[in-house]
Amino acid sequence: MWQFARMPAPTSPRKQSLMPSTPLRRALRAHGHALQAIVQIGKGGTSQAVIDQIARALFDHELIKVKLARECPETRFAVAEHLGDSPGVNVVQILGHTILLYKRHPKQPRFEGEAGRAREKASP
Numbered sequence: 421m422w423q424f425a426r427m428p429a430p431t432s433p434r435k436q437s438l439m440p441s442t443p444l445r446r447a448l449r450a451h452g453h454a455l456q457a458i459v460q461i462g463k464g465g466t467s468q469a470v471i472d473q474i475a476r477a478l479f480d481h482e483l484i485k486v487k488l489a490r491e492c493p494e495t496r497f498a499v500a501e502h503l504g505d506s507p508g509v510n511v512v513q514i515l516g517h518t519i520l521l522y523k524r525h526p527k528q529p530r531f532e533g534e535a536g537r538a539r540e541k542a543s544p
Contacts, residue, residue: 509522
């Protein structure tokens with residue numbers, strides 16, 4: 421009888437900083453595919469103003485894309501780790517110079533709970 425072994429935990433610190441692989445992460449990646457970048461980080465890097473703008477965008481949208489310009493002084497992994505350190509913020513995906521972030525809305529979550537299950541049933 422075949423028995424599948426459990427996948428080992430990622431050893432790369434870059435992979436460990438991402439949200440755990442779950443059906444929620446898969447759904448968030450699918451929804452994030454069609455999104456446009458709401459916040460762009462340029463040569464100023466991750467300043468406090470950028471962090472405040474990201475916090476506000478996450479409260480409004482729950483799932484956002486952050487685009488890093490080529491002149492950004494930090495690496496995409498350093499920026500993702502810095503943004504993921506905020507309470508409740510999850511790094512869903514790092515793809516190229518784009519970071520997909522998720523933070524559950526405290527009162528009306530769109531992707532978790534009843535609303536998330538309704539979305540899954542409605543999608544083909």
